[in-house]
Amino acid sequence: MTTGAHAFFLETLILYQRSMKILTRRPIAIYFSLIQPVIWMLLFGQIFNRIASFNPTAFGGKSYFQFFVPSVLLQTLLFGAAQSGIGIINDMQSGFLNKLLTTPVHRMAILLGRILGDLTRMSLQGLLIVLIAWLAGQLQAERVRYENGLPGVLAALGIALLFGLGLASLNVFIALKTRNTESTFLIANFLTLPLLFTSSAQLPVTLLPDWLQHVARFNPVTYAIDSMRVLLNGAHAVPDEQPGPLILRTVLILGLLATLTLTLAVRSFRRSLR
Amino acid sequence: MNNEPIIDVHDLTKVYPDGTQAVQGVSFQVERGEFFGFLGPNGAGKSTTIKILITLLGRTSGEASVFGLDVDRHADAIRRRIGYSAQEIGLDDELTGRENLLLQGRLYHLPTVVLKQRVEELLALMDLAGDADRPAGSYSGGMRKRLDLATGLIHRPELLFLDEPTTGLDPQNRAGLWKHLERLNKEEGLTIFLTTHYMEEADRLCDRLAIIDHGRIIAEGSPASLKAQLGGDVVALTFKEEVGSKERAAALVKGLPFVRDVTAGDDGINVIVEDGGAAVPELMRVLGEEGLRVARLSMTTPTLDDVFLKYTGHSIRQEELDRDWRSSRGGWAPWRRRH
Numbered sequence: 001m002t003t004g005a006h007a008f009f010l011e012t013l014i015l016y017q018r019s020m021k022i023l024t025r026r027p028i029a030i031y032f033s034l035i036q037p038v039i040w041m042l043l044f045g046q047i048f049n050r051i052a053s054f055n056p057t058a059f060g061g062k063s064y065f066q067f068f069v070p071s072v073l074l075q076t077l078l079f080g081a082a083q084s085g086i087g088i089i090n091d092m093q094s095g096f097l098n099k100l101l102t103t104p105v106h107r108m109a110i111l112l113g114r115i116l117g118d119l120t121r122m123s124l125q126g127l128l129i130v131l132i133a134w135l136a137g138q139l140q141a142e143r144v145r146y147e148n149g150l151p152g153v154l155a156a157l158g159i160a161l162l163f164g165l166g167l168a169s170l171n172v173f174i175a176l177k178t179r180n181t182e183s184t185f186l187i188a189n190f191l192t193l194p195l196l197f198t199s200s201a202q203l204p205v206t207l208l209p210d211w212l213q214h215v216a217r218f219n220p221v222t223y224a225i226d227s228m229r230v231l232l233n234g235a236h237a238v239p240d241e242q243p244g245p246l247i248l249r250t251v252l253i254l255g256l257l258a259t260l261t262l263t264l265a266v267r268s269f270r271r272s273l274r
Numbered sequence: 275m276n277n278e279p280i281i282d283v284h285d286l287t288k289v290y291p292d293g294t295q296a297v298q299g300v301s302f303q304v305e306r307g308e309f310f311g312f313l314g315p316n317g318a319g320k321s322t323t324i325k326i327l328i329t330l331l332g333r334t335s336g337e338a339s340v341f342g343l344d345v346d347r348h349a350d351a352i353r354r355r356i357g358y359s360a361q362e363i364g365l366d367d368e369l370t371g372r373e374n375l376l377l378q379g380r381l382y383h384l385p386t387v388v389l390k391q392r393v394e395e396l397l398a399l400m401d402l403a404g405d406a407d408r409p410a411g412s413y414s415g416g417m418r419k420r421l422d423l424a425t426g427l428i429h430r431p432e433l434l435f436l437d438e439p440t441t442g443l444d445p446q447n448r449a450g451l452w453k454h455l456e457r458l459n460k461e462e463g464l465t466i467f468l469t470t471h472y473m474e475e476a477d478r479l480c481d482r483l484a485i486i487d488h489g490r491i492i493a494e495g496s497p498a499s500l501k502a503q504l505g506g507d508v509v510a511l512t513f514k515e516e517v518g519s520k521e522r523a524a525a526l527v528k529g530l531p532f533v534r535d536v537t538a539g540d541d542g543i544n545v546i547v548e549d550g551g552a553a554v555p556e557l558m559r560v561l562g563e564e565g566l567r568v569a570r571l572s573m574t575t576p577t578l579d580d581v582f583l584k585y586t587g588h589s590i591r592q593e594e595l596d597r598d599w600r601s602s603r604g605g606w607a608p609w610r611r612r613h
Contacts, residue, residue, distance in 0.1 A: 094366075096365065103382060
């Protein structure tokens with residue numbers, strides 16, 4: 001007889017496998033989710049190509065294209081997070097969720113299985129972006145070089161996923177409140193673009209207008225992207241920050257955010273069950 | 275222990291946060307092995323009651339127990355032993371039929387060997403063996419319904435809850451599903467609780483049923499006994515002169531010794547009599563003497579709709595039409611939870 005924690009992990013695994021099956025059955029959804037970020041990457045990489053040469057220190061001595069890679073990675077995950085909430089609404093509308101709830105499955109296994117599935121999808125999207133950026137870099141004058149190798153890439157992905165967890169949870173929360181795919185998608189988009197444009201995604205914080213610098217320093221996206229830059233592009237990628245403390249601060253901030261939004265998601269999920 | 279009712283509900287009420295009183299003091303019991311039904315129009319409180327019993331919805335007040343266990347305090351123990359299939363089909367369309375069954379079975383922690391065998395058994399039983407490896411999304415309506423029913427049976431429940439199981443099915447698939455349900459109840463001894471707004475469904479399947487309207491049970495008994503309360507036959511009459519004929523005729527035949535009851539029909543009156551064959555000539559004679567000219571006469575044995583009509587003053591069909599009209603004005607909002 002399976003009991004307690006064992007049953008919970010087993011049920012989470014069963015529902016996680018369901019998410020994975022759907023993912024592998026529809027790989028086209030992943031490819032499509034990459035099209036827009038890749039276009040951004042190629043376009044912005046070209047448009048701002050010369051900027052980095054005016055002030056090489058601010059860009060960590062890298063091409064603008066490579067400077068921009070972490071932004072594209074995070075952007076892909078930001079948009080990807082919207083799908084987490086939509087998945088839950090679909091299960092509610094189809095009656096599948098009710099069917100699950102009539103089984104003795106642990107209620108939180110339903111939520112956890114889905115979020116773990118979404119995180120796996122995001123990792124895959126992130127890895128593909130890093131790979132595409134590297135491949136695209138080979139065609140350019142200045143090649144893309146990840147200074148810390150695979151460990152650096154994985155650590156950067158970890159940062160991105162921590163952010164992804166926070167956003168996916170936030171999205172689940174919004175979805176449970178609105179119960180409507182259109183609203184969930186709108187709110188997600190409404191949040192994503194301003195967050196990106198008021199961060200260090202396009203330019204280093206030091207090159208932003210003064211007022212925007214203040215905003216950017218409060219924007220968690222800035223921390224995530226700067227940390228990823230340090231991890232991917234080397235210790236000097238963000239000249240006004242020490243790599244160690246920067247990453248530590250980022251993990252704390254993103255961890256706090258994820259805890260907060262996950263708590264909100266869990267609470268609203270519990271509430272929706274009764 | 276086994277003499278205890280399998281479902282015991284006493285004075286159950288449910289008030290939704292928006293103030294809707296969906297269930298207003300419902301009491302009933304279901305015995306082990308019974309095929310029990312809730313018959314009533316949409317919005318009568320059927321689905322709310324079923325959702326409380328399958329532990330998906332909290333109640334406002336009253337007692338509700340399944341297997342002698344309180345639905346709130348022993349929700350998990352109840353969930354292990356019940357099956358559920360509803361009008362809103364609970365399948366994952368991306369997964370194949372077999373995968374849907376496996377997923378559901380694994381959530382009950384069935385041992386793999388047992389589960390695999392059970393899945394094949396159910397696929398064969400529901401005539402889905404040939405399509406088991408196609409995504410459920412590609413199934414026809416009848417196939418989806420059968421697969422959904424199978425997922426509710428995967429763990430061999432003692433009690434099966436069916437919420438409007440045949441709504442949206444064509445007559446052929448409906449009849450097919452009825453056969454499956456009858457077999458499960460009669461041959462495997464599965465206790466079934468069904469809600470429906472189809473009278474012929476309740477009539478054909480249920481050993482015993484409760485007629486529910488506006489959150490209250492208004493009549494309870496076997497379909498035969500409910501219909502017998504009305505008497506033998508229903509003679510429906512319409513008249514050539516429309517103005518005043520109905521009222522005059524009703525007053526006239528009410529006093530006749532063989533007439534049990536008179537109710538308003540669609541265009542005329544329904545006269546409930548013990549023996550239709552003997553009553554018709556007599557009715558025609560009495561009406562003719564008073565100069566009431568009958569345009570059309572038909573004789574039927576009473577249906578459950580006549581029973582519903584007797585207790586509520588309106589027919590289920592009429593209620594359905596009214597509600598459809600109202601809900602179409604309110605806008606269709608599938609993401610809102612159905613109650």
